[in-house]
Amino acid sequence: MNKIFYYGRQSIFDEDISAVSDVLKSDFITQGPNAQKFENELSNFFGSKYATVVANGTAGLHLIALALGWKEGDIVITSPITFLASANCAIYAGANVDFVDINEKSYTIDPNKLEDKVKTYLSKNKKIKAVVAVDYAGHPCDWKALNSLKNKYDFQLVNDFCHALGAEYDNDIQYAVKYADAVNLSFHPVKHITTGEGGAILTNDEFLDKKVKILRTHGMTKDESILEKNDGPWYYEMHEPGFNYRITDFQCALGISQLKKLNKFLEQRRFIASFYNRCFKDDKRFIIPHVADNVKHAYHIYPLQIKFDELQIDKKEFYYRLKEKGVVFQVHYIPVHLQPFYRKKFGFKEGDFPNAELFYKREISIPIYPSLLEEDLFYISDAIKSTLDKMQ
Numbered sequence: 001m002n003k004i005f006y007y008g009r010q011s012i013f014d015e016d017i018s019a020v021s022d023v024l025k026s027d028f029i030t031q032g033p034n035a036q037k038f039e040n041e042l043s044n045f046f047g048s049k050y051a052t053v054v055a056n057g058t059a060g061l062h063l064i065a066l067a068l069g070w071k072e073g074d075i076v077i078t079s080p081i082t083f084l085a086s087a088n089c090a091i092y093a094g095a096n097v098d099f100v101d102i103n104e105k106s107y108t109i110d111p112n113k114l115e116d117k118v119k120t121y122l123s124k125n126k127k128i129k130a131v132v133a134v135d136y137a138g139h140p141c142d143w144k145a146l147n148s149l150k151n152k153y154d155f156q157l158v159n160d161f162c163h164a165l166g167a168e169y170d171n172d173i174q175y176a177v178k179y180a181d182a183v184n185l186s187f188h189p190v191k192h193i194t195t196g197e198g199g200a201i202l203t204n205d206e207f208l209d210k211k212v213k214i215l216r217t218h219g220m221t222k223d224e225s226i227l228e229k230n231d232g233p234w235y236y237e238m239h240e241p242g243f244n245y246r247i248t249d250f251q252c253a254l255g256i257s258q259l260k261k262l263n264k265f266l267e268q269r270r271f272i273a274s275f276y277n278r279c280f281k282d283d284k285r286f287i288i289p290h291v292a293d294n295v296k297h298a299y300h301i302y303p304l305q306i307k308f309d310e311l312q313i314d315k316k317e318f319y320y321r322l323k324e325k326g327v328v329f330q331v332h333y334i335p336v337h338l339q340p341f342y343r344k345k346f347g348f349k350e351g352d353f354p355n356a357e358l359f360y361k362r363e364i365s366i367p368i369y370p371s372l373l374e375e376d377l378f379y380i381s382d383a384i385k386s387t388l389d390k391m392q
């Protein structure tokens with residue numbers, strides 16, 4: 001086989017291309033009517049009162065951080081097993097970042113360990129400001145536990161939901177905004193639906209929604225209720241500097257067209273995951289992703305653990321050998337606390353979050369995207385097993 005299989009890729013169809021080209025021929029190509037329509041459709045799908053589309057998921061997290069009022073000295077907690085942006089957004093706002101280890105089954109932030117961390121801060125007379133919980137790989141966090149901690153200790157809760165579009169928690173596809181103050185989405189090409197680059201913020205909080213919408217466009221407002229004066233229809237004011245985090249209308253047309261296919265994409269991802277589950281579950285060298293009873297996984301990623309440590313196999317060597325067969329895995333993630341920036345700034349070190357560190361050593365993200373064929377899945381799983389066989 002001379003195909004190359006990466007861990008993720010977009011699925012673009014003719015109707016997606018027509019939707020984009022229609023907008024390119026229209027009057028609006030930057031933020032216009034399709035942005036508004038995409039926002040409405042995201043709100044409907046995910047059950048939020050408000051939605052704001054933005055340039056990318058990182059911009060979304062940045063705006064959430066500012067709208068939630070994070071500032072210097074605040075403590076924001078996230079999981080070490082996430083993309084850099086889940087932690088960096090707190091840094092952008094001048095806050096301090098701390099981490100809480102993952103639960104070894106769900107790979108999401110462990111609520112018991114979070115409570116220990118909150119109590120440790122309280123014993124030093126410090127209160128945490130917010131938790132950015134990540135529905136890693138597409139498996140929702142333990143949101144009921146997180147919500148009860150939020151109520152008990154009074155902190156803000158953000159769902160970094162970039163992996164979990166279409167996941168279900170207690171049979172509810174609209175769970176994200178029910179538990180979190182703000183929910184962040186990304187439409188990067190490897191995600192469930194794509195706009196090239198793009199993201200969105202969902203919330204039920206009107207104040208938060210207004211704030212992120214103003215900050216998305218330089219902090220400019222024409223809202224009569226807050227203008228200090230009004231020189232005429234051209235007039236705007238800026239009360240706080242914002243950014244240009246807008247997304248174009250042709251990207252939003254792509255998003256609208258892609259959202260129509262989300263349920264189909266989810267079905268295909270779940271089919272692939274169940275194929276891999278069957279292939280790897282009875283082989284002691286692997287650990288397949290666990291799914292909690294009240295969860296329907298969205299499988300943005302299929303995180304397969306291989307016990308490289310016990311098998312005494314070098315992961316790097318395995319990577320190169322598998323790549324020779326056209327299967328190129330990715331690793332999600334290098335624990336964020338071990339990044340030089342976080343080590344130097346906050347003194348994190350190896351051993352701080354053992355579950356995350358062991359997970360990093362074992363995890364490989366194997367190809368999962370809708371256009372994979374069943375013959376591809378046989379090929380990929382066989383390549384993984386036979387490469388391991390040869391290295392043992």
Ligand SMILES: Cc1ncc(COP(=O)(O)O)c(C=O)c1O
Pocket residue numbers: 056057058059082083085086134160162163185186187188197198199
């Ligand atoms: C968990 C998580 N948060 C945030 C982001 C940032 O999204 P974007 O790439 O759209 O900026 C990503 C994207 O990879 C992500 O996976």
